[in-house]
Amino acid sequence: MSLDPRRARLWQAMDLGPLWVERNAHAAADAATGIAPAPGAVRSESFDELGTRPAEGAARDAAPHRALPIALPAGLRVQLPAAGDARAVAIARMDWSELQKSVAACVACPLCKTRTQTVFGVGHRGARWMIVGEAPGAEEDARGEPFVGQAGRLLDNMLASIGLSRQGETDSSVYIANVLKCRPPGNRNPEPAEAAACEPYLRRQIALIRPALIVVMGRVAAQSLLATDATIASLRGRVHTIVVDELAIPVVVTYHPAYLLRNLADKAKSWTDLCFAREVYARAALAG
Numbered sequence: 387m388s389l390d391p392r393r394a395r396l397w398q399a400m401d402l403g404p405l406w407v408e409r410n411a412h413a414a415a416d417a418a419t420g421i422a423p424a425p426g427a428v429r430s431e432s433f434d435e436l437g438t439r440p441a442e443g444a445a446r447d448a449a450p451h452r453a454l455p456i457a458l459p460a461g462l463r464v465q466l467p468a469a470g471d472a473r474a475v476a477i478a479r480m481d482w483s484e485l486q487k488s489v490a491a492c493v494a495c496p497l498c499k500t501r502t503q504t505v506f507g508v509g510h511r512g513a514r515w516m517i518v519g520e521a522p523g524a525e526e527d528a529r530g531e532p533f534v535g536q537a538g539r540l541l542d543n544m545l546a547s548i549g550l551s552r553q554g555e556t557d558s559s560v561y562i563a564n565v566l567k568c569r570p571p572g573n574r575n576p577e578p579a580e581a582a583a584c585e586p587y588l589r590r591q592i593a594l595i596r597p598a599l600i601v602v603m604g605r606v607a608a609q610s611l612l613a614t615d616a617t618i619a620s621l622r623g624r625v626h627t628i629v630v631d632e633l634a635i636p637v638v639v640t641y642h643p644a645y646l647l648r649n650l651a652d653k654a655k656s657w658t659d660l661c662f663a664r665e666v667y668a669r670a671a672l673a674g
């Protein structure tokens with residue numbers, strides 16, 4: 387099969403060309419040996435050289451818009467706003483318009499003093515895929531949209547490589563939001579208190595969207611969303627679960643695009659994560 391030139395440019399943008407050969411080789415080896423991968427291991431499937439399943443990308447599979455009916459792991463903490471936390475309780479009841487106004491006027495942490503504007507989120511409010519990043523950078527702070535700088539361009543290419551986009555309102559359209567809605571000065575990591583103050587907003591966005599899958603970009607966002615201090619290495623390649631409004635939503639973790647711009651070799655691992663996310667999503671579609 388010949389390589390679609392548009393898709394080829396995307397592979398190039400992600401430095402993924404050579405990896406594909408390697409992945410096919412692994413798939414062939416799996417088939418030849420009949421050895422099943424370890425449970426939970428990240429593995430490739432038999433995608434063709436365009437990176438699509440024989441029956442086309444999972445993102446385009448017809449499936450009802452709902453989350454995986456997965457069993458909650460024992461001991462999973464269901465985070466609900468404490469009854470005494472009036473602000474979080476109020477946010478948990480907001481509609482999109484109220485939420486957007488509340489974020490724009492937020493003074494819950496000191497970042498309100500240094501921001502140019504809040505960065506709410508972008509994309510399809512009925513999205514089946516949700517992407518969660520860390521915090522706005524300088525360009526996002528200036529433009530009011532997440533992931534519009536260099537890292538954002540890489541993110542768009544990563545999404546396109548698995549048939550997704552921040553544009554439109556189809557099953558392939560994602561919603562993108564950050565853990566923090568305001569830029570930390572100098573692009574420093576979010577302080578735990580800042581993430582805690584912003585958490586009700588992200589939770590409400592997730593509750594309103596009810597995505598079938600969340601892909602978290604980077605250690606800081608993953609640790610914050612999953613309430614863990616585990617390393618990104620240990621978080622990758624597994625399906626995590628968060629519970630929002632009694633909905634168990636699968637979460638897959640990968641590297642942050644800004645990290646990938648500095649560590650080109652890890653783009654290969656991130657591609658593995660995206661394929662894994664697509665598998666998890668496809669399982670959700672089948673279960674639906």
Ligand code: URA
Binds near residue numbers: 520531533534537644
């Ligand atoms: N990095 C993020 O995590 N989010 C953005 O919106 C931009 C850069």
